[in-house]
Amino acid sequence: MTAAHSTDAAKQRPRTWPAILLIVLAALAVFAVIWRVDTVPRTDDAYAYADTIGVSPEVSGKIVTLAVRDNQAVKQGDLLFEIDPRPYQFALERAQASLAQLDAQIPLTQRTVNAQGFSSDAARSAVVRAQAAAKQAGDTLARMEPLIAKGYISADELERARTAQRSALAELAAAQAQAREAQAAVSSVAALVAQRAVLQAEIATARLNLEYATVRAPFDGSVVELRTSVGQFVSAQKPVFTLIDTRHWYVVANFRENELGNIRPGTHATVYLMSNTRLRFSGSVDSIGFGVEPQDGGGTANGLPNIQRSINWVHVAQRFPVKIRVDHPDPQLFRIGTSAVAVLQPGRRDNSARRARSDGAPS
Structure with a gap:
């Protein structure tokens, strides 16, 4: 009776080792998950990204040639569209004709300037002659005046000498006036030369x-948001469509702030x-975002923090964008905004990063 009772008690005693084993395995799994999250950060909050530009003409006019269509791939230097060139061709021809006319006018004006210079030189020579005549008349009068008292000359001869002197001085004044006028008339071709410039x-x-x-593609890319046609008037500096720079593709992955340490x-x-989870693409971190807009009252107003009065018991870690450059993207799969998954290996660094560190660049 006692043996049977002990056997039943043994059967009813619960076995604790399976539960202990399950707890140990669960703890190991949690530890493995935490270790992998810390050492191999992963996020599916990511999307494909490429740089874009708005293709804007530098001049205004009507589109006469539209060489691309929406979502078309183009190469650097390919014709995108052409604006009516006639107004600008006419402006070029008009400016060239004005320059030719000016080039023909400059030699003629130069000859006129030369003639004016010759006249000015002749007027200066006339002044010199008039000065010599006036000096001679004055000297003659000075010699004759003492002789009138001695009776060597008559009063009439002295008066003629005085008249000759006054006439010589008048001619000198007239010659000087003509010389100043001739000098003032001398022009220059400097203004025409400046106009030529x-x-x-x-x-x-x-x-x-x-x-x-003529607008051409500045780089290899894809045309998007093309909503115009031939005959449309376009304005300078206003985009006609968007061009995606397909030379470099990135994945922007938003990682939690506690995953950014490594x-x-x-x-x-x-x-x-x-869009295709079977294909894996390698890449490297290009940059890490240094700021995001706070969503929980961390904004600033007048330079002061604006803290909300409510307190959340569960604090959600902020996410920061990590820009990953893809090494060899598939041009058929990568599109801006495509959902992506990014896995980082902080223990591995690309050769380019190692070279940057060896050159002294910050890592």
Whole structure:
């Protein structure tokens, strides 16, 4: 009876080792997850990104040639569209004609200037002659005046000498006036030469505007948001469509702030797109965001922190964008805004990052 009772008690005693084993395994799993999160950060809050520009003409006019269509891939230097070049061609021809006319006018004006210079020289020579005549008349009068008292000359002869002197002085004054007038009449071609420089600048501007009438792709890319056609009037500095720079593709991944400690520019990354999860692409961290807009009352007003009065018991970690450059993107898969997944390996660094550190660049 006692043996049977002990056997039943043994059967009813619960076995504790499976529960202990389960707890140990769960703890190991939690530790492994935490270790992997700390050592291999991963996020699916990511998207594909590429730089874009708004293709804007430098001049205004009607589109006469539209060489691309929406979502078309283009190469650097390919024709995108052409604005009616006739107004700018006419402006160039008009400036060139004005320059030719001025070039023909400058020699004629120079000959006139030379003639004016010769007249001025002749007037100065006349002044010299008049000065010599006036001096001679004055000397003659000075010699004759003492002789009148001695009776060597008559009063009539002395008066004629005085008249000759006054006449010589009058001719000298007239010659000096003519010399000043001739000198004032001498012009210059300096103003025409300066005008020529202005016309040359206008010609250069007209040539540049004519060149701007043809818009070409500044880099390899894809045309998007094309909503116009031939005949549309476009204005300078206003985008006609958007061009995606497909030379470089990135994945912008938003990581929690407590995962940024070991992430540096150059950190190796593996990314894949949700449009095709079978393909993996390698890359490296290009940069890490240094600021985001606070969503929990951390904004500033008049330079002072604006702290909300409510307190959340559960604090959600802020996320910061990490820009990852993809090494060899598939041009058929990568599109701006495509959902992506990014996995970082902080222990691995790209060769480019190692070279940057060896050159003294900050990591």
